[in-house]
Amino acid sequence: MKWLADYVDVGGITAHEFAEAMTMSGSKVEGYETEGAKIKNVVVGKVTQIVRHPDSDHMFICQVDVGTGAPIQIVTGAQNVRAGDYVPVAMHDSWLPDGTHIKKGKLRGVESNGMLCSLAELGLTTHDFPYAIEDGIFILQEPDLTPGQDIQSAIGLNDTCVEFEITSNRPDCLSVTGLAREAAVTFDKPLNIKAPVVKGAAGDIHSYLSVEVTAPALCPRYTARMVKNIKIEPSPRWMRERLRASGVRPINNIVDITNYVMLEYGQPMHAFDYKYVEGGKIVVRNAKPGETIMTLDGVTRTLSPEMLVIADVSKPSAVAGVMGGEYSGIMDDTNMIVFESACFDGPSVRTTAKKLGMRTEASGRFEKQLDPATTIPAVQRACELVELLGAGEVIGGMIDADNACHEPRRIKLEPEWSNQFLGIEVPVGEMRRILTRLECKIDGDDILPPSFRSDLEHKADIAEEIARFYGYDKIPVTAIRGTADGGYTAKQKFERLINQTLLAQGLYEVATYSFISPKYYDKINLPANSPLRACVTIQNPLGEDTSVMRTTTVPSMLEVLARNYNNRNKAAALYEIGTVYLPQEGRELPDERPVITLGLYGDAYDFFALKGIVETLLRAAGVDGCEYESSAEDAAFHPGRCARVLIGGKCAGMIGEVHPAVCENYQIGTRAYIAYLDETVLFENVAPERGYSPLPRFPAATRDLALICDDALPVAALEKAIRSAVGSTLEELTLFDVYRGAQVADGKKSVAYSLTMRAADRTLTDEESDAAVKRALKALRTIGAELRS
Numbered sequence: 125m126k127w128l129a130d131y132v133d134v135g136g137i138t139a140h141e142f143a144e145a146m147t148m149s150g151s152k153v154e155g156y157e158t159e160g161a162k163i164k165n166v167v168v169g170k171v172t173q174i175v176r177h178p179d180s181d182h183m184f185i186c187q188v189d190v191g192t193g194a195p196i197q198i199v200t201g202a203q204n205v206r207a208g209d210y211v212p213v214a215m216h217d218s219w220l221p222d223g224t225h226i227k228k229g230k231l232r233g234v235e236s237n238g239m240l241c242s243l244a245e246l247g248l249t250t251h252d253f254p255y256a257i258e259d260g261i262f263i264l265q266e267p268d269l270t271p272g273q274d275i276q277s278a279i280g281l282n283d284t285c286v287e288f289e290i291t292s293n294r295p296d297c298l299s300v301t302g303l304a305r306e307a308a309v310t311f312d313k314p315l316n317i318k319a320p321v322v323k324g325a326a327g328d329i330h331s332y333l334s335v336e337v338t339a340p341a342l343c344p345r346y347t348a349r350m351v352k353n354i355k356i357e358p359s360p361r362w363m364r365e366r367l368r369a370s371g372v373r374p375i376n377n378i379v380d381i382t383n384y385v386m387l388e389y390g391q392p393m394h395a396f397d398y399k400y401v402e403g404g405k406i407v408v409r410n411a412k413p414g415e416t417i418m419t420l421d422g423v424t425r426t427l428s429p430e431m432l433v434i435a436d437v438s439k440p441s442a443v444a445g446v447m448g449g450e451y452s453g454i455m456d457d458t459n460m461i462v463f464e465s466a467c468f469d470g471p472s473v474r475t476t477a478k479k480l481g482m483r484t485e486a487s488g489r490f491e492k493q494l495d496p497a498t499t500i501p502a503v504q505r506a507c508e509l510v511e512l513l514g515a516g517e518v519i520g521g522m523i524d525a526d527n528a529c530h531e532p533r534r535i536k537l538e539p540e541w542s543n544q545f546l547g548i549e550v551p552v553g554e555m556r557r558i559l560t561r562l563e564c565k566i567d568g569d570d571i572l573p574p575s576f577r578s579d580l581e582h583k584a585d586i587a588e589e590i591a592r593f594y595g596y597d598k599i600p601v602t603a604i605r606g607t608a609d610g611g612y613t614a615k616q617k618f619e620r621l622i623n624q625t626l627l628a629q630g631l632y633e634v635a636t637y638s639f640i641s642p643k644y645y646d647k648i649n650l651p652a653n654s655p656l657r658a659c660v661t662i663q664n665p666l667g668e669d670t671s672v673m674r675t676t677t678v679p680s681m682l683e684v685l686a687r688n689y690n691n692r693n694k695a696a697a698l699y700e701i702g703t704v705y706l707p708q709e710g711r712e713l714p715d716e717r718p719v720i721t722l723g724l725y726g727d728a729y730d731f732f733a734l735k736g737i738v739e740t741l742l743r744a745a746g747v748d749g750c751e752y753e754s755s756a757e758d759a760a761f762h763p764g765r766c767a768r769v770l771i772g773g774k775c776a777g778m779i780g781e782v783h784p785a786v787c788e789n790y791q792i793g794t795r796a797y798i799a800y801l802d803e804t805v806l807f808e809n810v811a812p813e814r815g816y817s818p819l820p821r822f823p824a825a826t827r828d829l830a831l832i833c834d835d836a837l838p839v840a841a842l843e844k845a846i847r848s849a850v851g852s853t854l855e856e857l858t859l860f861d862v863y864r865g866a867q868v869a870d871g872k873k874s875v876a877y878s879l880t881m882r883a884a885d886r887t888l889t890d891e892e893s894d895a896a897v898k899r900a901l902k903a904l905r906t907i908g909a910e911l912r913s
Contacts, residue, residue: 128307199235202261212261309558347466349462363513410431427440541583659673659705682723719800721801751771777799842877
């Protein structure tokens, strides 16, 4: 906020008010904090006397003036404190940035009323105060210190830092001046951005340097200036404070100037040591095949021809827009430098940075496409700071290889359209005033946006600018015009019913990835020639474990069951409505089919519990005509303990116990049960909406049947024969006993059913009931079942 005050005066406004107003005008504030806010009750103290501790060889007793009248006594072990030094003093009941609470106490029997602080204890380093030492007390050398003064104000640790979320279409706001423009319009304050003034020294840059740009499409503009007789030293305190508050570590005056200009103007800069510019020539070119460069981080990187480099006559010196080379940096013996201020193609910088695995402050800005017109003000500002800091002598002249298009964009101002688009009534004069404050030029009915506002391209963009400074909160609330027929589709209602029914039965919903590893098919013993192994392969997978789109949901559910079992959950009842992706011959896109998958394990669950859950689900969903057919074709299931689910004669899924070998593959040490149902088949077989059925008025007739049949004959076949023979009077058919034993021949079984028959319009006679039973027995004999004698 101190830096912002150089360009726009927002005095008298709290940080909260500033953040609220800036957010409302379109510059979203993520948060703000005051430096040193966690430091409490730490003040400047002057050491008036120091004597050795009587019971310690390495401790001293200090008398310290903290502005309270009589000096206070503090015991310290530091060896660098002398009488007359100004030091930070953590008083009794003070707090340090790391949360340390300081209280008075005794050290070796001597009272100590606080603590003298080091740099680290205040959250600082020698980069912030180069004159200090790391191992010892922070001896203050700031001017005009007063005992008792808050340490934050004494060392400039009291600036308020505001963090913005800058969208990718506003690279101009990645700078203090860009945000100052926004603040000036938001608070209707004058904007004070002065053009840099460089006095310059004797000589001409063209006598030392030449620049050739061989790839103008990737480098629209390259600007350079030179400085001689460089003096490498720490930057002044005001610059170090601003860099630190912005999250940038101060290094030395030249490096700090380039970082300062980048933060101030949003234009990344680089300073080359002139003695390493071989041949006195800079060439902006594409890299050669196989060319390498060691960057400033000490890593040797291999370049490719689509990458842009800054080179001299023999070697690359920097990766354009990303990072400088090893010999392009500033050394202690640097005497002459070249300031580079250039504009590079955004997509090219992003591609290069991504391929090299690098992301820097510079690349983060360049990839958003900066304004070529900023290169000259930025390099001028750098030279101005060189002169201000006495860091060297600026050589006269400038090299400016300009291949950019500076033709301003023209956008028609359409007030009526903008008002209709926004739903407000803003006078034309107010529109023009807002746009003028945004540094747009008005030429008749045309708007000419400034070059740094590359996001203004359409009349809708102009309407947005008007809206955000007119005030979003002033836009009236209006009801939606027209009609909107909401509600769920039949398919959505069906899926909600499935969820509700399964949840009501105690199952928990899970969600798994649609992309899996091909190895998953081996874990469920899927045959090598199974059509389910023909998958859609992902072109850019996150890894091998997520490289194909699944054709079955069984591995995904087993992964979840295994995770629960291995986390020692005693039981699990889970379901998922997921999607499988089945390739279609002759079509680019697969058939995406929703599948309902159930997974169970635990003492309370077996095959029949799973079958009951499925039957309850189908009954609630209104799916009639379900049959079960024994099957051994799916290798993931236990043979003889699984069945196909048939609905309307079409296979809708499988239900059964997981094969023991598959359980072993997943390290599930108990029986597990899986069912999967094709949601599309279920939905297609939903019965029409059911009407009301009154309570029965007439009594029911019941008969019991005990049958003998082959052990291999499914009871489902028996039930089908009985239902078909008895007809519409059969109200309920209940299986109540299955027996194999001494009184039944080998290979046979006894099956007992209870039949409940009822007519809606009369009481059934015994003759009618007996006739129905005879029809049933006749039908049963055709499939090999006889009445047990």
